[in-house]
Amino acid sequence: xxxxxxxxxxxxxxxxxxxxxxxxxxxxxxxxxxxxxxxxxxxxxxxxxxxxxxxxxxxxxxxxxxxxxxxxxxxxxxxxxxxxxxxxxxxxxxxxxxxxxxxxxxxxxxxxxxxxxxxxxxxxxxxxxxxxxxxxxxxxxxxxxxxxxxxxxxxxxxxxxxxxxxxxxxxxxxxxxxxxxxxxxxxxxxxxxxxxxxxxxxxxxxxxxxxxxxxxxxxxxxxxxxxxxxxxxxxxxxxxxxxxxxxxxxxxxxxxxxxxxxxxxxxxxxxxxxxxxxxxxxxxxxxxxxxxxxxxxxxxxxxxxxxxxxxxxxxxxxxxxxxxxxxxxxxxxxxxxxxxxxxxxxxxxxxxxxxxxxxxxxxxxxxx
Amino acid sequence: xxxxxxxxxxxxxxxxxxxxxxxxxxxxxxxxxxxxxxxxxxxxxxxxxxxxxxxxxxxxxxxxxxxxxxxxxxxxxxxxxxxxxxxxxxxxxxxxxxxxxxxxxxxxxxxxxxxxxxxxxxxxxxxxxxxxxxxxxxxxxxxxxxxxxxxxxxxxx
Numbered sequence: 001x002x003x004x005x006x007x008x009x010x011x012x013x014x015x016x017x018x019x020x021x022x023x024x025x026x027x028x029x030x031x032x033x034x035x036x037x038x039x040x041x042x043x044x045x046x047x048x049x050x051x052x053x054x055x056x057x058x059x060x061x062x063x064x065x066x067x068x069x070x071x072x073x074x075x076x077x078x079x080x081x082x083x084x085x086x087x088x089x090x091x092x093x094x095x096x097x098x099x100x101x102x103x104x105x106x107x108x109x110x111x112x113x114x115x116x117x118x119x120x121x122x123x124x125x126x127x128x129x130x131x132x133x134x135x136x137x138x139x140x141x142x143x144x145x146x147x148x149x150x151x152x153x154x155x156x157x158x159x160x161x162x163x164x165x166x167x168x169x170x171x172x173x174x175x176x177x178x179x180x181x182x183x184x185x186x187x188x189x190x191x192x193x194x195x196x197x198x199x200x201x202x203x204x205x206x207x208x209x210x211x212x213x214x215x216x217x218x219x220x221x222x223x224x225x226x227x228x229x230x231x232x233x234x235x236x237x238x239x240x241x242x243x244x245x246x247x248x249x250x251x252x253x254x255x256x257x258x259x260x261x262x263x264x265x266x267x268x269x270x271x272x273x274x275x276x277x278x279x280x281x282x283x284x285x286x287x288x289x290x291x292x293x294x295x296x297x298x299x300x301x302x303x304x305x306x307x308x309x310x311x312x313x314x315x316x317x318x319x320x321x322x323x324x325x326x327x328x329x330x331x332x333x334x335x336x337x338x339x340x341x342x343x344x345x346x347x348x349x350x351x352x353x354x355x356x357x358x359x360x361x362x363x364x365x366x367x368x
Numbered sequence: 369x370x371x372x373x374x375x376x377x378x379x380x381x382x383x384x385x386x387x388x389x390x391x392x393x394x395x396x397x398x399x400x401x402x403x404x405x406x407x408x409x410x411x412x413x414x415x416x417x418x419x420x421x422x423x424x425x426x427x428x429x430x431x432x433x434x435x436x437x438x439x440x441x442x443x444x445x446x447x448x449x450x451x452x453x454x455x456x457x458x459x460x461x462x463x464x465x466x467x468x469x470x471x472x473x474x475x476x477x478x479x480x481x482x483x484x485x486x487x488x489x490x491x492x493x494x495x496x497x498x499x500x501x502x503x504x505x506x507x508x509x510x511x512x513x514x515x516x517x518x519x520x521x522x523x524x525x
Contacts, residue, residue, distance in 0.1 A: 041499035049509060084396060089516035146392075211445070216472030225445055231395060233448035246382075302441065302450070303396055315441075316429055328428045330441075338476055367499060 003216050004031050011352065013042055020364035024341075024352070031348050036341045043367040051327040054294065056082050057156060059324075064150040066329070067365040070109040072101055072141070072151045073307040076367065078342050079154040080235060081314035084301035085324075086156065086258055086293055093287045094158035095236040096278035101144060101153060102305075103267040103274070107139040107178075109308040110260050117257070117357030118189065129185035138172045143167075158288025163278065186261065199253035203343040203355035205252060213333040217310025218263065219359060220249045221256035229306040240272045244291060253358035260360070263308075276307075295320060302330075309333055309360055333359075333366040373399050373449060376419060379432040381502060397448040398441075405438075407524050409465045412453060415442060417483040421451055424473035427483045429462075431511045436462040438487055440474065457487065484509040 012023030021042045024152035025238030027035040031083050047066060051059045051213055063078040064071040076098055083090060090098075110268050111134035118126030138148055143164055145151040153160050164170070206213075210223040220227055228245045230238040246262035298320040304313030317326040371379070374399050380388055380401060388411075390402040406477050415421050418496040425441035436457040439461035443450050446457055457464055466489035478489045487508035497504060506513050 041501075044499040046508065108474075211422045212424075212472050214443075214471065216423075217376060227445040245435060251375045299394075301394075302398060311425075315426070315428070328426065330426045335426075335473055338473060366420070 006034060012039075015200050022242065022366070026349075028349060031063070031346055031350070033344050033349060033352075035346060037336065038308070038341060040337075040363070041367055043097060043349065043363050043368065047368040048327050051078075051264040052324050054087075055322045056159075056324065060154060060156075061150070061152050064152050065364075066116070066361045066368065067307075068149070069112050069362050069364070070105050070308055071149065072105040072112040072145075073109075073154060073305065073312065075152065076102060076184060077303075077305045077307070077312050078314050079156050081301050081303045081316050082156050082296075082307060084303050085296045085299070085316055087297055088289060088292070089288065090158050090159055090236075091286045092237075093162075093281050093285045096281075097144075097159045097163055097287060098154070098272045099236055099238065099241070099274040100163070100271050100278065101141065101151070101159075103270045104141050105234065106136055106142075106267045107264050107306040108134050108141065110264050111137065113260065113357075113360045114185075114189075117354075118195075118359070120353035120357040121195070123189065123195060126185065126189055133181040133185070136174045136178050140170060143170055153183065155288055157292060159284070160288075162287050163275075167280070169273060171271065175271075178268075182264070188288075196254065198351075198354050199257060200250075200255045202351050203347070204250070204252045204357065205339055205343060209339065209342065210251070213339045214285050215339060216332050216335060217308070218256055218259040219336045219339070220288070220312065221245065222247040222259045225249040229311050233286065233304065235303070235305055237274075237277065241270055243273075249336050254355050256358040256360075276298075295322065307332060308364065309365075310336060314367070329365070329368050331368060333361050333363075337361055337366060371447070371449070373397070376449065376451065377387075377401075379419065380411070380414070383418075384411060387411075388402060398450050398452050400452045400454060402454045405457055405464045406451060408455055408467065409470075412440070412442070412467050412470055415451055415453075419451075420446075424467075424477070426472035427467070427474050427481060429466070429481050429487050431459070431509065432456075432483060434461075435459050436485065436487060438464055438481065438502055440467060442471070462487040463490060464488070465490050466495075468492055469495035475518055478481060485506070485509060 006029050009026045009028050010027055023039045025037040060075050066074040091099050111130040117125050144146050145153040174245050196259040201276045205223050207223050210220050226245050226247050248259055296318050300317040302315040304311050313330040315328040316324050319325040324367050344352050376399050377391045377502050393399045421442045421444045425443040427440045436459045436514040438455050440453045440493055446474050457495045481487050482495055483497040
């Protein structure tokens with residue numbers, strides 16, 4: 001037998017569970033992972049440069065294409081930062097409409113994540129069920145915004161349109177249907193022992209590690225830190241709404257899974273509260289500011305929102321012209337994915353899809 | 369234990385007095401601290417150990433034509449405040465100390481800043497290009513960057 005048993009394995013970008021867009025260069029010894037090097041940048045489109053070559057308004061539909069799973073969060077985040085640069089307050093109606101759509105987007109994104117993660121770890125049937133449930137939410141978003149994938153609903157100083165008159169009825173019907181499907185597929189997944197074996201105790205992220213790597217969102221909350229931008233740095237009207245932040249202390253893949261599942265329920269509560277607040281306002285109230293200042297202020301702004309993957313935000317430096325001077329996108333996945341290599345080191349090859357799936361990566365906003 | 373913006377500025381000013389060039393806070397809970405580039409590691413260490421700012425948020429830079437600006441956002445889970453450490457670097461040879469020994473989360477951020485702006489980070493464990501291909505020439509977010517079409521190999525006929 002030869003002395004050297006280490007070998008190199010290039011996992012991705014063609015590997016089916018790598019979502020097609022990034023790769024890990026692994027050093028393995030049999031089934032054990034010794035080291036890894038994540039290689040990203042396959043989807044680098046130069047967003048930061050793109051946005052500085054366009055006026056502020058022209059950047060919003062582009063930001064819709066930043067992440068293909070939750071486009072609305074990103075365009076809203078961009079407008080939120082631009083409103084900081086213009087120093088304007090949005091009308092109440094726009095706030096509640098934004099919260100409603102953002103939370104619907106969160107549910108849709110978590111459903112897609114569940115479908116992708118289950119397939120990654122071999123539960124192939126589970127591709128269909130969450131996608132089915134997501135369809136209901138996407139239909140709801142279509143009724144509000146008019147589009148199914150890139151909504152282009154955010155505007156500087158408000159939203160593009162009023163909510164449809166029958167939103168309450170539609171939302172009730174959608175959520176009833178969604179709840180039924182939701183519990184059906186959760187039974188299917190959580191009762192399966194294989195799913196628990198493959199996720200419980202796998203990829204444990206300690207609290208110190210999670211903080212030191214700057215992770216946010218469900219990854220951080222599954223490690224026992226109660227941090228949510230919606231609570232800690234409230235934007236729009238989140239400080240007036242009642243909701244819990246689901247946290248777990250285990251820090252393994254199963255904890256991250258549970259946190260997201262509980263977040264779906266919280267998001268549904270938030271949708272109803274936002275819609276109630278919206279309906280308290282008069283029909284004639286504005287949903288968008290009529291006039292914007294002619295030119296933005298000079299200076300810089302960083303404002304963040306809680307996207308479904310964690311803290312996302314835009315840092316904008318303005319020189320007073322109609323185009324931003326410098327834009328830096330804070331991507332939640334960019335920080336979260338850094339923990340992947342430390343988590344899989346010393347583990348088995350088959351754990352990679354489980355850990356990777358539980359981090360919930362979207363390469364669109366990872367590479368920007 | 370959480371501080372407000374004023375306490376942070378006072379604490380830093382009393383510790384480092386005139387070494388801090390400028391300290392301001394804005395309406396979005398950011399405390400912006402401009403420091404000379406040699407003192408980055410020392411002041412960042414104070415922010416981490418004494419003020420308890422535990423999470424790296426982001427790091428990047430801007431090409432300001434006369435100089436290169438580099439900034440780190442450092443957050444905490446107790447309060448909405450972000451401390452922004454800023455430093456001005458020589459544009460021809462931008463070198464600054466890396467903060468990865470304190471916060472591992474800055475690893476990829478600093479690699480990206482090196483990749484896109486050409487800022488070198490001392491003592492970074494693994495300073496390679498991150499988003500652009502390894503053999504790429506130039507740093508695309510610099511103001512004087514001129515895009516050259518990559519040379520594709522022609523199919524042999």
